[in-house]
Amino acid sequence: MKTIDLRSDTVTLPTAAMREAISNAELGDDVFGEDPTTIRLEKMAAERMGKEAAMLVASGTMGNLVCVLTHCGRGDEAILGDQSHTFLYEAGGIATLGGVHPHTVANQPDGTLRIEDIEGAIRVDNVHFPRTRLICLENTHNRCGGAVLSPEYIEQVAALAHDRGLVLHLDGARVFNAAVALGVDVKELVWHADSVSFCLSKGLSAPVGSVVCGSKEFAAEARRIRKSVGGGMRQCGIIAAAGIEALDNMTARLADDHANAKRLAEGIAEIGGLAVEPQRVQTNIVFFDVVGGAVTAEQLVARLGDSGVRILQLGPARVRAVTHYGIEAEDIETALDALGKAMC
Numbered sequence: 001m002k003t004i005d006l007r008s009d010t011v012t013l014p015t016a017a018m019r020e021a022i023s024n025a026e027l028g029d030d031v032f033g034e035d036p037t038t039i040r041l042e043k044m045a046a047e048r049m050g051k052e053a054a055m056l057v058a059s060g061t062m063g064n065l066v067c068v069l070t071h072c073g074r075g076d077e078a079i080l081g082d083q084s085h086t087f088l089y090e091a092g093g094i095a096t097l098g099g100v101h102p103h104t105v106a107n108q109p110d111g112t113l114r115i116e117d118i119e120g121a122i123r124v125d126n127v128h129f130p131r132t133r134l135i136c137l138e139n140t141h142n143r144c145g146g147a148v149l150s151p152e153y154i155e156q157v158a159a160l161a162h163d164r165g166l167v168l169h170l171d172g173a174r175v176f177n178a179a180v181a182l183g184v185d186v187k188e189l190v191w192h193a194d195s196v197s198f199c200l201s202k203g204l205s206a207p208v209g210s211v212v213c214g215s216k217e218f219a220a221e222a223r224r225i226r227k228s229v230g231g232g233m234r235q236c237g238i239i240a241a242a243g244i245e246a247l248d249n250m251t252a253r254l255a256d257d258h259a260n261a262k263r264l265a266e267g268i269a270e271i272g273g274l275a276v277e278p279q280r281v282q283t284n285i286v287f288f289d290v291v292g293g294a295v296t297a298e299q300l301v302a303r304l305g306d307s308g309v310r311i312l313q314l315g316p317a318r319v320r321a322v323t324h325y326g327i328e329a330e331d332i333e334t335a336l337d338a339l340g341k342a343m344c
């Protein structure tokens with residue numbers, strides 16, 4: 001029986017082409033700047049994002065950490081969403097390792113931060129306050145159900161940031177999902193941001209790695225910060241080779257994941273005891289609630305697990321299913337069947 005693992009798109013395994021690219025990768029010592037495959041990935045990533053420079057990092061968490069620490073010094077403040085991955089799920093790294101003070105603003109259900117809330121969070125120059133230095137956005141927004149931020153909204157936040165002498169960082173872990181959902185070139189989503197971090201190891205299916213992009217000056221400083229957090233990697237062309245394959249061949253197919261997520265949400269809406277808003281599913285993430293009290297979220301996750309379908313519990317009644325490479329349309333029907341039975 002095939003396990004239908006919908007816990008996350010991080011569970012994706014490398015494609016056959018990636019495995020081949022990994023085994024044939026030309027390698028060198030990247031801390032000496034001599035790994036040709038890593039250099040090739042970084043050039044390619046910078047070009048795709050429309051930025052001057054890029055740098056491979058070990059993970060999305062490291063990407064955000066390195067970007068925040070590059071922009072901010074100790075005692076500086078970063079404005080970010082109260083549902084953002086950086087605030088909730090990155091072990092407080094910006095504070096513990098960088099001394100950066102997180103100032104949260106409520107995420108709206110569509111993943112945005114209200115412009116007036118951001119304005120209200122920017123500090124005036126006063127000895128009592130930390131210095132506001134950075135605004136962070138997340139696109140797509142994980143906790144907001146894979147919600148997509150529009151190029152217009154990002155431009156508006158960037159204009160506010162730049163007007164007030166601040167910088168904008170974009171956690172674009174799933175920015176290619178956003179670009180595919182909107183039918184725009186990914187450049188349009190990152191154009192106005194001073195830095196962006198995107199993941200190779202989620203929907204793009206590479207086994208490891210994320211890339212941070214920005215200006216040449218940004219990337220040079222980010223390289224020093226990456227070293228300081230232990231992220232100077234040696235023959236990382238092994239990782240980059242799969243990343244090149246991911247950028248070349250794995251972005252357009254994200255549309256299939258979005259269609260599967262939509263179908264999953266529509267099917268869930270038909271099952272008693274489950275509450276979902278299919279119209280809010282824009283990309284590959286489906287959040288839904290177990291309601292009514294007949295079955296708990298824990299029971300649902302356990303029963304599904306027994307029938308080979310895995311989902312993630314992310315709140316007392318809240319669960320998440322994520323579609324990705326390796327999950328086919330018929331797997332969604334199997335999962336819906338299992339969900340229906342688990343709720344009886």
Ligand code: TLP
Nearest residue numbers: 008010059060061062085089142171173
């Ligand atoms: N998200 C993971 C978990 O950590 C929750 C997931 O399964 O969705 N930014 C965003 C928006 C993310 O969703 C994630 C991972 C990261 C950053 C961190 O990436 P990694 O896991 O590579 O450190």
